[in-house]
Structure formats: C-alpha cells, structure tokens
Amino acid sequence: MVNLKIDHNEISVPEGTTIMEAAALAGIDIPKLCYLKDINEIAACRVCLVEVVGKEKLVTACNNKVQEGLEILTNSPKVRVARKQNVQLILSQHDFKCATCVRSGNCTLQTLSNDLNIIDLPFKERVEHAPWDKNFPLIRDTEKCIKCMRCIQVCDKVQGLGIWDVTSTGSRTTVNVKGNRKITDADCALCGQCITHCPVGALRERDDTEKVWEAIADEKKTVVVQIAPAVRAAWGEAMGMKREDATVGKILDAWKRMGADYVFDTSFSADLTIMEEATEFLERFQNGSLNNWPMFTSCCPGWLRFVKTQFPEMVPQLSTAKSPQQMFGAVMKTYFAQSIGVDPENIVTVSVMPCVAKKAEANMDFYYKEYAGKDVDIVLTTREFTRMLRETHIRPEVLTDRKPDSLMQEWTGAGVIFGATGGVMEAALRTAYHALSGKNPDPDFFHDIRTVNEEYALTEANLDFNGTTVRTAIVSGLGNTRKLLEAIRRGDVSYDFVEVMACPGGCVGGGGQPICDGKELAGVRGENLHFLDRNSKIRFSHENQDVAKLYQDFLEHPLSHKSHMILHTDHNA
C-alpha cells in the first residue's frame, strides 16, 4: 500500500493507483475532460492538473501514479488558475454554437466550463474548419473538436480500425480522417463508438428527424414505425426516467401521439430472423457446407461493413438472412401493406435503432413483384427519437404502455435478447434445438453453459446436438472480432456458428444510444433485456404465433422461395 495525503486527507491505496483514482477513493472528484479509463489516459486536455506540495510544476492526475508520502492539493490557487486557463484555451478554439448543438445539455465541456465558473473568455483563437459530406450517416464538425483524442483511441484500441488521426500542425492541428482521405473512402464501420465517446458535439449521427415529421404530415403516407430491442434498455436515460419505468410500450405510445399510423416492436422480426437463420444454420451444418469456417450471424451492419473491407474472403460465410430491421421493413411493404390495403409506395417505414450503421444498411434495395424501393425508408437512432420526443413536449409521465399493432404484435423473450451480446446465438440455439429434437430445451441452457475464452476475448460453448457437437462463439467489439477472425484464419480455433456484434456488449452499447459520458452502460442495459426475457410469457421464436401466421398466410415456410425473395440478401451484391 502507498500512503499519501490528498487535500489534507490521509489515505492508503494500492501501488499503481493513479492520483485521480486515489482522489476518487477519498471522495474527491478531480475535474477531467479527455480521460477515459483504459482507453484515453494521455492527459491531452490538462484539466486534471493537481499540485504536488514541494514541486514547482503541476502534474496531471489521470496518468501519474501515487508515491509514498506525496501531499497533493487538488484545489490550490495555482491549480485553480491553471485549470481555468486550460479550459479557456480549449474554449477559445471551439465554435461556441452551444444553443444549436446536439450535445447541448449533455456536453462535458459545457458542464466543466459551468463548474469552473468560466463566464468570460479573454482570448479567441482560430477555429479550424474542414468540409464534410453531410449525407454520410456519421458527421464530424471540426469546429467543435477539442482534440481530446478520444475518437482516435476508441476507433483504434477498441474497434481496431484506426479511422481517425491528428492532422495538420500548430494552430491548425485538428483531428480528421487518417491519410487525408474522405470518410466515404475510409473503412469506417459506422459503429458510432467514436460518437458515444466524444465529450462534445464534434461527432454525431446524420439527423433524419425532419424526414419523419414530413412523412407524418403527408396525408397520403402511412407511417409505420418499428422499435429495436436495445432501445427500450436505454431511452429512459435520456429522458431522466427510472430504468423500470422506461418500457417499450411507452415508446409505442409516444409514436402514436407523435402521429405514427402503426407501431411495432422489432423483437417480432427478430423472431422471424431466428426462424430463417436457425433453419439456414441447420441446413449448412447438416450438409457439411461449413467446411473449416463457421457460419456468421448477419444482423449487425457494423460487423457486415467490417468483414467486407477487412476479411472479404469470409463474406460467403455470412448468413444470408437480412437483419430484423430489414426483414420487418420488407414484410411491412408486402404482407402488411396487403392486409391494410395500402399501396407499398405510400408506406413510409421508420425504424428506431440503437445504431448508426443501420442508417447505411437501409440503403439496401428491395424488389418484390411490382414494388421497387427500400425495406426501410428512414432510420433514427435512440438519440434522435428522444430529441423528437422533447420537441413535441410530450412528458414521459403521461405515456402509458401500449401494445404493438395487430398482425405483427407478438414478440418473445428470444427476440428481445437480440439487443445484448450473445442474444442472437441464444435465441437461434433455442429454436435449432427444437427443430432437431422436437422439444424445447430449458430456455437458459445456453446462457448457463457459456464460458469465457480470455485469450480471444470471447464467449464460447460446445453443444450436443443429437450426438454431434456444435461449436459456437460470441464476440463483440471490432477489435476483439479482428483477433478472432485472424485466429480462425490461422486455424488456431474453429467453430460452427459465430455471433458477431460490432459494438462492445452488443446493440445495447450501440453508437446510437444515449450518451452518458464516462460510463460504459452496455452491461446494465443488457441485464435489463435478459430480465425482460426471463419474465416474458413466450421465450422461443418458434412459438411466436404471429410469426407462425405470417408463414401460414404468406411466406409458406422458412427458406421458401418467397422467404428468399423477401427476407434474404446477397452480401456480395
């Protein structure tokens, strides 16, 4: 243990503790801006400066370790002046358009400036401007960038892509796409992790909310909305609600109040995806077409973008099933359109997703009989949805639980856990087991037998399927995914079925979710989805009666010709 004094409090902490961590243990918060535990500990912002008694120079608390006998002052006059000046310097290179910023009210720089009582700025420096393609789903505004380096580090260390870099020098220093490329030419997976880790509004999603308002206002259009599984686990954070109060039923109610004609839960089409994907897996597994490589899940568009650019030879291993978002859109414009007697051309499909890459996934074209268009017309992130809600002045307390509209109303716990890492695999195996043995397994059997493989940062399980072993693995985060795919390529590991989610923790940790700076909430949000699964009436996708009816009345059976036309895609196209 190391003994030291922080603000005159004596404290003992383990060796290797940083000054910032030691202060936190003593109940003292040291202000910080660029710091992110294990990701960005480079003291770029110099906001966490503290004084070490007897030393001339101030030191940064985030990356300096405690030493025996140190006396530290976190609020001395010298510290206060230096800290304030450093924040003023950052502000002087920032555009200051706070009133029109998506992060206003949830900006770490704004909070810090307020906390430090900065009410004037004695100097103003040059604000860097760089052009950006505003049609791209991810938008960077260099005028707001404070060069904290978090995006560079998250993309590189966590997601293993290294899209961002420091560009230019001196007063023109800023962060932009590495190698002076356009973002559209870089291999950005659109996972959005750089957005959720940005402390200010320099990174955001393309705002598509106006398109939805226009569709709602257009009387010729029928607006049909779907809500992704992971949205329910997080939207309440942005609305100041308790986790247990922020239900999906209230989101559906909110959409009706905002003017949507029909509202659905994507968990329904997650069940539909399972019917297709589990059948496809069994077919590939039983006819031996998996060779040495596994079948990969295909519902995460960030993962799809990643594999196409980084491991193109593995693309044929992807399940051909479209994601639940796309399947739902396609079914809305065929089966549902027919049932309500509306021309698919007049249906506007909107989805609310915890994801930025879903905006790009929706570009996929869809042809069926005389209809040619998109499965999904407009994709909003969870954040855009909560902004629309605030715009309408709908108070969350007036919302009540509403069911999805009929025809595609039922959902199961299996569909809900899609939003958490491992959920797709778990749901698929419940149904594959049933297809093979004719009986349901214990719904938690897979969850219970999983083990963590530390070497490859993944979860794996071997299952006995009628005497044959099925080897499965689950990975999330693209950095981890790269490690796994390299190991598969080398032949160090081999599996039959692998689930990949681009964002750490799965969709619950998605790049479109509410931003709670400095907190990694995927774990608690995922727990919330598992809680909903354990407490749901139906926990098997093959028991979803509305999905069964959809097959009976329209699609015939999983992998039928019609299912192929409507629910599957060619990833090479």
Ligand code: HC1
């Ligand atoms: Fe996801 Fe999916 S789980 S991809 O993370 O397969 O976004 O929630 O909607 O489509 O269902 C996201 C979540 C989501 C799809 C489903």
Ligand code: SF4
């Ligand atoms: Fe990197 Fe993801 Fe941001 Fe793209 S969206 S730059 S892949 S962190």
